[in-house]
Amino acid sequence: xxxxxxxxxxxxxxxxxxxxxxxxxxxxxxxxxxxxxxxxxxxxxxxxxxxxxxxxxxxxxxxxxxxxxxxxxxxxxxxxxxxxxxxxxxxxxxxxxxxxxxxxxxxxxxxxxxxxxxxxxxxxxxxxxxxxxxxxxxxxxxxxxxxxxxxxxxxxxxxxxxxxxxxxxxxxxxxxxxxxxxxxxxxxxxxxxxxxxxxxxxxxxxxx
Numbered sequence: 001x002x003x004x005x006x007x008x009x010x011x012x013x014x015x016x017x018x019x020x021x022x023x024x025x026x027x028x029x030x031x032x033x034x035x036x037x038x039x040x041x042x043x044x045x046x047x048x049x050x051x052x053x054x055x056x057x058x059x060x061x062x063x064x065x066x067x068x069x070x071x072x073x074x075x076x077x078x079x080x081x082x083x084x085x086x087x088x089x090x091x092x093x094x095x096x097x098x099x100x101x102x103x104x105x106x107x108x109x110x111x112x113x114x115x116x117x118x119x120x121x122x123x124x125x126x127x128x129x130x131x132x133x134x135x136x137x138x139x140x141x142x143x144x145x146x147x148x149x150x151x152x153x154x155x156x157x158x159x160x161x162x163x164x165x166x167x168x169x170x171x172x173x174x175x176x177x178x179x180x181x182x183x184x185x186x187x188x189x190x191x192x193x194x195x196x197x198x199x200x201x202x203x204x205x206x207x208x
Contacts, residue, residue: 003064008071016119020078023112030105037101072127076139079120080147086113
């Protein structure tokens with residue numbers, strides 16, 4: 001959002017992008033604080049946080065998301081992503097998946113998300129009124145396809161983690177566990193190889 005704020009040529013959008021960036025930074029801090037209050041991240045999520053994940057939000061080959069998409073498609077991305085976030089938040093609330101403190105926090109965040117949806121939708125409508133309705137539709141389709149592809153990659157990563165865990169478990173049960181069991185039954189168990197107490201010839205000559 002800060003990159004969009006710097007690169008857009010429209011003053012009124014620059015203000016909205018900047019407010020959006022401040023909102024997202026505040027939301028991130030609120031989520032992190034709430035996670036710490038609830039016991040912190042799991043080991044798996046900590047590993048992902050340290051290692052990082054590839055996504056279209058990152059700078060790729062020196063270009064930001066705004067530069068790669070252009071303003072119209074960037075606005076389509078913002079609108080679709082924020083609208084999906086609002087929908088998900090409402091689902092969490094309706095299903096009662098959040099405790100009271102988290103729900104209070106989410107209500108505050110939803111007010112900001114409603115602004116993000118409204119300003120990006122209004123800008124897309126402005127493009128349509130300027131005779132670029134077809135371009136808007138094409139941009140929306142490209143964003144939806146890209147987000148679908150990202151979800152498929154995330155699903156594939158999850159399947160890969162599951163299969164890898166199963167294979168490692170099978171290898172341990174079939175090979176490592178029997179080997180350790182048999183070594184324990186052998187006389188003396190696992191013992192280090194015998195070593196010759198005599199010094200090496202080179203060492204003996206140097207000492208002589």
